[in-house]
Amino acid sequence: EVHLVESGGDLVQPGRSLRLSCAASGFTFDDYVMHWVRQAPGKGLEWVSGISWNSRSIDYAESVVGRFTISRDNAKNALYLQMNSLRAEDTALYYCARETNDYGTSYYFDFWGQGTLVTVSS
Amino acid sequence: SSELTQVPAVSVALGQTVRITCQGGSLRKYYANWYQQKPGQAPLLVIYGKNSRPSGIPDRFSGSSSGNTASLTVTGTLAEDEADYYCQSRDSASSLLWVFGGGTKLTVL
Numbered sequence: 001e002v003h004l005v006e007s008g009g010d011l012v013q014p015g016r017s018l019r020l021s022c023a024a025s026g027f028t029f030d031d032y033v034m035h036w037v038r039q040a041p042g043k044g045l046e047w048v049s050g051i052s053w054n055s056r057s058i059d060y061a062e063s064v065v066g067r068f069t070i071s072r073d074n075a076k077n078a079l080y081l082q083m084n085s086l087r088a089e090d091t092a093l094y095y096c097a098r099e100t101n102d103y104g105t106s107y108y109f110d111f112w113g114q115g116t117l118v119t120v121s122s
Numbered sequence: 123s124s125e126l127t128q129v130p131a132v133s134v135a136l137g138q139t140v141r142i143t144c145q146g147g148s149l150r151k152y153y154a155n156w157y158q159q160k161p162g163q164a165p166l167l168v169i170y171g172k173n174s175r176p177s178g179i180p181d182r183f184s185g186s187s188s189g190n191t192a193s194l195t196v197t198g199t200l201a202e203d204e205a206d207y208y209c210q211s212r213d214s215a216s217s218l219l220w221v222f223g224g225g226t227k228l229t230v231l
Contacts, residue, residue: 033218035220037165037222044206044208044222044223044224044225045157045159045165045208045210045222045225046222047210047219047220047221047222050218050219050220051218052218057217057218058218059216059218059219061219095164095165102170102171102174105171106153106155106170106171106172106174107212108155108167108170108171108210109155109157109165109167109210110167110176112164112165112166113164114164115164
């Protein structure tokens with residue numbers, strides 16, 4: 001059974017850093033592209049960042065470019081999000097999600113974790 | 123980057139049919155995926171690609187697309203279908219970039 005478990009969320013002051021982790025199990029982790037998606041309180045979903053299976057391709061939402069860094073350790077079945085220079089508007093529940101595809105045609109996020117809460121406040 | 127536009131809220135009478143729409147330029151190139159989210163829960167994929175349902179999703183959920191508009195239709199809506207629904211599409215700029223619609227709150231009357 002596929003499991004994605006996020007951790008590392010906390011209350012932090014503006015300008016500080018935080019590192020989120022996502023522990024994956026129940027599937028061959030390095031076969032999949034992985035993503036971070038966030039949801040501010042009472043708001044919608046916002047895609048944050050994605051990373052290819054071999055870490056050679058990475059992309060970020062404009063709102064986090066230059067401040068967040070996504071990475072993965074396939075030996076540990078883990079996905080990470082290093083968040084620097086945090087702002088109040090980064091306050092959100094952060095989900096990790098697995099991307100899959102239907103024989104190379106349709107692409108979608110088939111499994112999500114339960115999220116870890118990041119609160120940026122002084 | 124691309125944007126996807128959804129109506130913030132729709133309502134439907136119990137047992138009736140409702141369509142939730144999503145508009146955006148990227149939908150001319152990519153199919154939309156649809157996620158259901160209930161309070162306190164992670165998003166759940168309900169429709170992907172042209173019109174496919176993951177295992178366990180009832181066949182009252184269906185998807186369609188025309189031009190720059192994708193639609194999620196719920197036929198014979200049940201009370202348990204009350205939730206937020208989000209469309210999602212790839213961004214034309216990169217295969218790793220994705221975009222979500224703002225979400226539609228479905229209320230079952």
